[in-house]
Amino acid sequence: MRLFAALWPPAEAVAELARFTRPLTRLPGAGDLRWTRPESWHFTLSFYGEVSEEQTDDLAARLARAAHRAGGPVPMRLGAGGRFGDRALWAGVHQDTDRAALARLAAATTAAGRRAGVFPADAHPSFRPHLTLARARNRGTTDLRPYVVQLEPFAGSSWSARELLLVRSEPPTSGVPGEQPRYVPVGRWPLGG
Template identity: 70%
Template structure:
């Protein structure tokens, strides 16, 4: 099974973002992008890839400890936008310095958990860049000029919210064979940040 650790924004933050995305979808070439479903929008802390049951159990225990050691819920705000080349459009996170540090520490802890569970190479460089993916270019072609979309997101500032749970997510790939179908995300475990019982 394909696993990743993530934070999920609350419905109000997703609704605010949806209004911005609706305007972006009116721009030229928007049909050349595969837009992430609102229910799938999240902030990935660490992506682990394929894991068997034994590795998953080890990872689950380690992530629980990482969540318990966290300083508590992490304040954040979706804001602005950016791109990875001409293939991925995203919105970023606006945070004060202490909150940014807390998020980076949490991401580093989830990555360390993946390394110790044997799911990530020991020498993998840090790669965490806080963002929430909005769309990806369809197909394997040259991509889409995402600069107008990034410019459209520049003034966006969502309401502040506090990420209070760390989630371990299973990515279930689509099975219909329909082009552009997106995976289904299934929470396997969740823990409050800063202690308390997980579920």
């Protein structure tokens, strides 16, 4: 199964961002983007890819320990945004206190994957906290810079991530263009608990 470790923002933070981004979906060229559904918005800490059942049990145990050692909830707020070239548009995250907490948690989930045999020992996945809003249908056809400019003034309310999730990504099955994967939590652990 395809797995990743993630933090899910609370419904209030999602609703706030959804209200702000709704006008973006009506900008010129917005139809050339596949917009992600607000209920699927999340922060991927580590993407593991295909993981066997045996590795999943080991990974889950290691993630439980990483969550326990996290030191408590991670204070965050959504704000502004950016792009990955001409491929993806994203919303950013700001940390008003303990700015390194999110990076430490991502490093711990990566280490858990490495120890569970999910990542090669020499793999160094990069971490840039973001919440994907849209992906280009065809690379190079949509200029994402105007969307980034529109996202610049967004500053969401503060909230705290309280649990670490291990999530299974189920690929679309209907064959309908634009259908998105479904995300199903297979494990969740309180941060610092």
